[in-house]
Amino acid sequence: MVDEIPRVLAGRYEVGELIGRGGMAEVHIGYDNRLSRTVAIKVLRSDLAKDPTFQARFRREAQSAAALNHPSIVSVYDTGEEHVVSASGNTTTVPFIVMEYVEGHTVRSLLSGGDPLPIDEAVEIVVGVLSALEYSHREGIVHRDIKPGNIMLTPTGAVKVMDFGIARAMADSAATMTQTHAVVGTAQYLSPEQARGEVVDARSDLYSTGCLLFELLTGRPPFQGDSAVAVAYQHVSETPRSPSAITPDVPESLDRVVLKSLAKDREDRYADAAHMRADLLAAVRGGHVEAPTVAAWGLAGAAAATAVTTPMQAATATRMMGPAATGAPTTTSAGTGTVEPEERRKSRWWVWLLAVIAVAAAAGITWMLLNPTDETPTPAATTAVPELAGLDQNGVRTALTEAQLNPNILDPVPSDTVPEGQFVSADPAVGTEVEVGSSVSVAFSSGPNAVAVPDVTGQSQDQAAAALRAAGLEVGQVTEENADASVDVRDVIRTDPAAKASVAPGTAVTLVIASPNVDLPELVGQSEDAASEVLRSLDLGVRIETTPSGDFEPGTVLEQSRPAGVVKRGETITLIVATEAPETVAPEPTETATEPGDGGTPTDAGTDGNTGNNGRGNGRGNDGDNGG
Structure with a gap:
């Protein structure tokens, strides 16, 4: 498969070295050129990738896992x-999944030495697994392959469960765990219903988690054998030992949790992952544990082991025990005498007769079980497709299985009337009489034929484009708009259509991004503090100059160095701010003193010369006249 994978997938994912290989897929380290991050890329094996049915199921399950x-x-x-052209000229479609690349190691590596983990560490790991299962079961996805190799521990101690949905690509959840007579899954962690090829549900994951907890506490899985078949048989028929029987420091409360999760009948297990997690935490914290006592599970296990003994096994046991088991007479001695030869022959004859009868009876019972007669009730030749409206996938699978029909899940179809995840149609249609054991194709709603525009506000242009494509939308025009400093240059301000609007898949969405400019407002008349705050919010520098003014309040902006309009981010704007004007002192008026009896003023002198003369020397003139 390595040679058939292009070095770049979808024009953005560089495919690196092979880092893992499983039963159905190969995992490569990769690099996302668009988002500049390391990823893990999983592709189907080449033999499975050529199967159209497998491709469709892989695609459907990949979409479920992505959710x-x-x-x-x-x-x-x-x-x-990715479409790959082989050397022979044939084109093959290769589905791939791009996943989070997790650095760390698997739980399997912790258990490689065969030693148990500390109880607190074991519980912490299983609590993380149960948290993941609680979420996935709520979303309608059953993992079906919980095991140490599918659980990663990061360097920080975080638990990461891998391969969600991939195990389901082989068959739908309600289908059996066998295909072409091969058990799908890991034998040491199979639930009894998986081993029997029955319907699988969320409680099957809890059984596998119980196997994981058992191994973490003891260093070994609950059942071991020479072959997968031998181990599967033990899952069906044998009750496991309590963990404390192997590791004595395991408390009895943890024994109870483990044995309840490993109950043969799924009805006896925990109802869901949340209940198991609560009981597990209560066990290590000294709280009340809901699980029954260890002794109760021992009695149940003994009854189950007795119930699975088959007639053939009984016949085999009879043959192994020999005549003594039948109660036939044996050769004895009394005193010195012995039984006569004829009596010995008769004794042997009865022994062989009883043995033959026992073997024949066992063989007859076995034949009747394997070959029912006409008197044995047989299922009806036909059955009607049951009513499925209003059911989700789990409900539909259960209903069809109870009607002895095999569900075939089709790709989801859009519907404006049926809620997402519920049944839409069946082929053959509901109510149709079909042969028992036949397949019924069912489709479920993917919701209205529309998608919601994701909210990409504040993201870079590349990040927003990736988010739109992931939602099934296209990137339309990219326009610029001036924004304040809360949005970085070239980050998204808004979209058209707006975020959360419902649009048809493939709709082109316009991105409005922040330009390197801002809109400078009119600041004259504002206070210095208010104007400065506006400039800083626009990613502009502030420079203050002052000038005295008697007409404006001190601190009022009188002028700005750039008029209102578009300016570059980072530019410095100078503000002329008014200060208090200095106080002005008016000069005092000047007065000319006159003596009493003054005969005139300078004005008088200018009016009449004689009078003026008299005025300038009024006293003297009078005196002169009198003297003359």
């Missing part, structure tokens, strides 16, 4: 398909 968003689940970033 999971939980800190304890490895994130799925993207899915796609």
Whole structure:
């Protein structure tokens, strides 16, 4: 498969070295050129990638896994398909999944030495797994392959569950765990219903988690054998030992939690992951544990082990025990005498007769079980497709299975009337009489034929474009708009259509990004503090100059160095701010003193010469006249 994978997928993912290989897929380290981050890229094996049915299921399950968003689940970033042309000229479609690249190690590596983990560490790991399962089960996804190799521990100690949805690509959740007579999953962690090929549900994941907890506490899985079949048989028929029987420091409360999760009948297990997690935490914290006592599970296990003994096994046991087990007479001695030869022959004859009868009876019972007669009730030749309206995938699978029909899940279809995830149509249609065991194709709603525009406000242009494409939308025009300093240059201000608007898939969305300019407002008349705050909010510098003014309040902006309008971010704006004017003192008026009896004023002198003369020397003139 390595040679058939292009070095770059979808024009953005560089495919690096192979870092993992599983039963169905290969994982490569990769690099996302668009978002500049390391990723993990999973592709199907070459033999499975050529199967159209498998491609469709892989695509559907990849979409389901991508919908999971939980800190304890490895994130799925993207899915796609690459068309590869082989050396023979044939074109093959290769689906791929781009996932979060997790640095760390698997729990399997912790258990490689066969030693148990400290109880607190074991519980912490399982609590993380149960948190992931609680979320995934609520979203309708069953993992079906919980095991140490699918659980990662990061350098910070965080738990990451891997391979959600991939295990389901082989068959739908309600289908059996076998295909072409091969058990899908890991034998040491299979639930009894998986081993029997029955319907799988969320409680099957809890059984596998119980196997994981058992191994973390003891250093070994609950069942071991020479072959996968032998281990699967033990899951079905044998009750496991309590962990404390192997590791004595395990408290009895943890024994109870483990044995409840490993109950043969799923009805006896925890109802969901939340209940198991609560009981597990109560066990290590000294709280009340809901699980029954260890002794109760021992009795149940003994009854189950007795119930699975088959007639053939009984016949085999009879043959192994020999005549003594039948109660036939044996050769004895009394005193010195012995039984006569004829009596010995008769004794042997009865022994062989009873043995033959026992073997024949066992063989007859076995034949009747394997080959029912006409008197044995048989299922009806036909059955009607049951009513499925209003059911989700789990409900539909259960209803069809109870009707002895096999569900075939189709790709989701849009519907404006049926809620997302609920049944839409069946082929054959509901109510149709079909043969027992036949397949019924069912489709579920993907919701209205529209998608919501994601909110990309504040993201860079590249990040916003990636988010739109991930939502099934296209990037339209990119326009610039002046914004304040709360938005970085070239970050998204808004979209058109707006965020959360419902649009058709493939709609082109316009991105409005922040330009390197801002709109400078009119600041004259504002206070110095208010104007300065406006400039800083626009990513502009502030320079203050003052001038005395008696006409404006001190601190009022009188002028600004740039008029209102568009300016570059980072530019400095000078503000002329009024200060208090200095106080002005008016001069005092000047007066000319006159003596009493003054005969005139300078004005008088200017009016009449004689009078003026008299005025300038009024006293003297009079005196002169009198003297003359």
